[in-house]
Amino acid sequence: MSLRPDLAIIADLINADARVLDLGCGEGDLLAHLQENKNVNGYGLDVDADNIRICLGKGVNVIEQDLDEGLKNFEDSSFDMVVMTETLQSVRRPDHLLEEMLRIGEECIVTFPNFGHWRCRLQLVTSGRMPVARHIPHSWYDTPNIHLCTFTDFETLCHDLKLRVIQRRVVNHNHVEQPWGSVLPNLLGPVAFYRLGRQP
Amino acid sequence: MPSAFPADSVGLVSSQTFRHERPFTLQCGVTLSSFDLVYETYGNLNPDKSNAVLICHALSGNHHAAGYHSEDEAKPGWWDTCIGPGKPIDTNRFFVVSLNNLGGCHGSSGPLSTNPDTGKPYGPQFPTVVVADWVASQALLADHLGIERFAAVIGGSLGGMQAMQWAVDFPDRVHAAVVIAAAAKLSAQNIAFNEIARQAIAADPNFFAGHYAESESNPDKGLGLARMIGHVTYLSDDGMREKFGRALKSGDIDRGADVEFQVESYLHHQGQAFSRRFDANTYVLMTKALDYFDPARDTNDNLVAALEKTRAKFLVISFTSDWRFSVERSKEISDALMAARKNVASAIIESEHGHDSFLLQLPRYISVLGTFLERVHQEISP
Numbered sequence A: 001m002s003l004r005p006d007l008a009i010i011a012d013l014i015n016a017d018a019r020v021l022d023l024g025c026g027e028g029d030l031l032a033h034l035q036e037n038k039n040v041n042g043y044g045l046d047v048d049a050d051n052i053r054i055c056l057g058k059g060v061n062v063i064e065q066d067l068d069e070g071l072k073n074f075e076d077s078s079f080d081m082v083v084m085t086e087t088l089q090s091v092r093r094p095d096h097l098l099e100e101m102l103r104i105g106e107e108c109i110v111t112f113p114n115f116g117h118w119r120c121r122l123q124l125v126t127s128g129r130m131p132v133a134r135h136i137p138h139s140w141y142d143t144p145n146i147h148l149c150t151f152t153d154f155e156t157l158c159h160d161l162k163l164r165v166i167q168r169r170v171v172n173h174n175h176v177e178q179p180w181g182s183v184l185p186n187l188l189g190p191v192a193f194y195r196l197g198r199q200p
Numbered sequence B: 001m002p003s004a005f006p007a008d009s010v011g012l013v014s015s016q017t018f019r020h021e022r023p024f025t026l027q028c029g030v031t032l033s034s035f036d037l038v039y040e041t042y043g044n045l046n047p048d049k050s051n052a053v054l055i056c057h058a059l060s061g062n063h064h065a066a067g068y069h070s071e072d073e074a075k076p077g078w079w080d081t082c083i084g085p086g087k088p089i090d091t092n093r094f095f096v097v098s099l100n101n102l103g104g105c106h107g108s109s110g111p112l113s114t115n116p117d118t119g120k121p122y123g124p125q126f127p128t129v130v131v132a133d134w135v136a137s138q139a140l141l142a143d144h145l146g147i148e149r150f151a152a153v154i155g156g157s158l159g160g161m162q163a164m165q166w167a168v169d170f171p172d173r174v175h176a177a178v179v180i181a182a183a184a185k186l187s188a189q190n191i192a193f194n195e196i197a198r199q200a201i202a203a204d205p206n207f208f209a210g211h212y213a214e215s216e217s218n219p220d221k222g223l224g225l226a227r228m229i230g231h232v233t234y235l236s237d238d239g240m241r242e243k244f245g246r247a248l249k250s251g252d253i254d255r256g257a258d259v260e261f262q263v264e265s266y267l268h269h270q271g272q273a274f275s276r277r278f279d280a281n282t283y284v285l286m287t288k289a290l291d292y293f294d295p296a297r298d299t300n301d302n303l304v305a306a307l308e309k310t311r312a313k314f315l316v317i318s319f320t321s322d323w324r325f326s327v328e329r330s331k332e333i334s335d336a337l338m339a340a341r342k343n344v345a346s347a348i349i350e351s352e353h354g355h356d357s358f359l360l361q362l363p364r365y366i367s368v369l370g371t372f373l374e375r376v377h378q379e380i381s382p
Helices: A005-012 A029-038 A049-058 A094-104 A118-127 A151-160 B131-144 B158-169 B188-202 B220-234 B237-243 B262-277 B280-292 B295-299 B303-307 B327-339 B354-359 B363-380
Strands: A019-023 A041-046 A062-064 A079-085 A105-113 A163-171 A191-198 B016-020 B035-042 B052-056 B095-099 B150-156 B174-180 B248-252 B257-261 B313-319 B344-349
Touching: A005 A029, A005 A079, A005 A163, A005 A191, A019 A029, A019 A094, A029 A041, A041 A049, A049 A062, A049 B344, A049 B363, A079 A094, A094 A105, A094 A151, A094 A163, A094 A191, A151 A163, A151 A191, B016 B131, B035 B131, B052 B131, B052 B158, B095 B131, B131 B158, B131 B280, B150 B158, B150 B363, B158 B174, B158 B280, B158 B295, B158 B303, B174 B363, B188 B220, B188 B280, B220 B262, B220 B280, B220 B354, B248 B262, B257 B262, B295 B303, B303 B327, B313 B327, B313 B354, B313 B363, B327 B344, B344 B363
Parallel strands: A019 A041, A019 A079, A041 A062, A062 B344, A079 A105, B052 B095, B052 B150, B150 B174, B174 B313, B313 B344
Antiparallel strands: A105 A191, A163 A191, B016 B035, B035 B095, B248 B257
């Protein structure tokens, strides 16, 4: 089974034998791939009963834990990489979580839907309503995405938290990398992909 | 002839006895010249003997975990909800071994057995047995059955502690350890409840410091009271409200006459039934084994270090309303296993039934356990 394109990008960035934590691991595809191909010691956190069951069926180390309750149960620098895909926007305190991710991990990878994409901006301007797009499909009242942000917002937060942006990529809603994304990413990129580290 | 038992039952079962004829030295230093373990098996051992699953029982459990001893038996074994064809511990896949632990009162060597030195029952003189002794004796039973390595060692409560101890003491003999509603060690509150139960037994005038058999009596009241205390701690406030509320069994509160609440009647019944089927000395012995369990004691209270040598993959399950073995205690286990870089998964099952949840047929619990064990079966199948 081929890996979802965004997960394949992440998998490429993870070294063999690495210690990996996947926050909001979903059905565990990334960890299953890393366990099988890179001998990774990985754990996934999730709270969804179906996701947990599917992970168990794949032999993935899934731990039932709510990200909003923090990551205090992990020691400093216990992981080489902490990954969080498309989950940042649905946690209660993204700022606290980002700091925690880089406390327990040497590096982290974060992806999130870009609210600054031109389609979102256009919808808000033309219809005066909260944008709904392929990468953010929910209505305002039932969305789990309580903290949507733009590339620019995110980079401002990283700056304020003194996090180092090692790498930034722009992918489309099929998570295929967009070469033109490096031009005006906040306007043209639907999904943001960041690799972060601590300030030296 | 149609079977008298449900299709997903292992059906008619009978117990066997394994007699270990050689000396067996317990952790306390006492040597038993021999011992018996009563056990049952369900399903078939495959040719390479890789599909065996060991069930470890809790405080008041025994070897009869599934099926029926006769067509007249009213209730099946204590974990029939989870063991049987198509059930999570699927006897179509696994060869299930369930035993009565050393010190028990259902046929294995224990306080009711004859002490060869005196020719009389051991009674309170049966030596102190700890979880590691149970695991060591279970390993001898496994040797006897030709089982080199268990596909899984599974237990709830005190049984979960045995599963953990197995992974520590015999890292190469356990593929998976399933630790349900357990703890890495008892809290002070938990030990306190056990001590109250023991004191209830000791205070019964028919206890005779454990020598009741010689006096041809039995501390029914004390043992029943111990069970009532335990039973309340195995339920939850919400669960009891749901089940009993303030309903009356008899009497009239307005007149204050002969009032008996349903919950009182229920507890009396539980206490009486228990004192008929259980031995007080065994109850004291088993609660002490619970209290003493602490695999991190040898590693300066460092659970991570204690789990370092394990090689099994773990599944740790807890229940939201269980306050005797709370979700937090299970998290300590899974956190320590992650810190030790072991393979571990965990699930927290929503339930209002307290500690007893681990014996119940809760859909998510059944699905988590079944899915994990289905995967285990794939992993051990060549």
